[in-house]
Amino acid sequence: xxxHSCSGKDKADSKALxxxxxxxxxxxxIDDEHDIPYLAGYSKDGKTIYIDRHLPKRYDDKYLxxxxxVEKSLIDxxxxxxxxxxxxxxxxxxxxxxxxGHNWVQYDTFMQKYIKTAEHEQLINxxxxxxxxxxxxxxxxxxxxxxx
Numbered sequence: 001x002x003x004h005s006c007s008g009k010d011k012a013d014s015k016a017l018x019x020x021x022x023x024x025x026x027x028x029x030i031d032d033e034h035d036i037p038y039l040a041g042y043s044k045d046g047k048t049i050y051i052d053r054h055l056p057k058r059y060d061d062k063y064l065x066x067x068x069x070v071e072k073s074l075i076d077x078x079x080x081x082x083x084x085x086x087x088x089x090x091x092x093x094x095x096x097x098x099x100x101g102h103n104w105v106q107y108d109t110f111m112q113k114y115i116k117t118a119e120h121e122q123l124i125n126x127x128x129x130x131x132x133x134x135x136x137x138x139x140x141x142x143x144x145x146x147x148x
Contacts, residue, residue, distance in 0.1 A: 014099045021062050023097060030061050035125045039115045040064040042072045043129040050127055055114050059107060060100075067093040067132055075101050082134050 029048045049065045050053070067089040074085035086142040097107045 004036070014095075017096055017099060021066050024065060028069065030065060031114045031127065032061070033125075034130075035123045036127075036130070037123065037135060041131060041134065042067050042068045042131050043127065044073065044131045045129070046072050046131075047128070048127070050130060052114070053125070058110060059097075059102070063093050063107070064099050066096050071134070072131065082136065082141060083131070086134070 027047075030051060032049050032051045032053055032055070034050055034053055036050045039055060042048065042052045046069070049061075049068045051061055051064055062118050070092045071082075071085045071089035073086055073128040075082060080088075094104050094108075098102055
């Protein structure tokens with residue numbers, strides 16, 4: 001059950017968010033066959049969303065798909081720094097999770113557990129076209145060291 005009540009405008013916004021994720025899901029391929037740093041990522045051309053192969057299927061992939069597509073779009077189209085794009089993408093993900101009746105804290109706690117696991121995972125099966133933009137600086141250095 002959602003944790004907030006909806007006004008007429010909120011319901012219209014929620015309907016639009018639901019329609020947006022359906023459009024996104026029709027345009028991307030979801031690949032869950034690879035090792036993906038920090039749980040999820042996207043291809044350089046944005047046509048594939050990668051979800052780490054070790055993530056259990058407790059929640060629908062659409063939440064991570066929305067997050068990754070919003071993040072990539074804001075970085076590529078508007079030139080936003082990763083940190084800002086990630087914050088907006090997380091807000092969109094949270095809204096969709098709650099719109100679908102899930103508790104955000106429970107969802108986020110579950111995902112954080114697997115993000116931490118993915119952070120320490122040996123990366124032996126990375127996709128060739130993974131966009132490395134979000135892994136800049138220390139994240140990129142850590143990822144390269146884990147690939148060795």
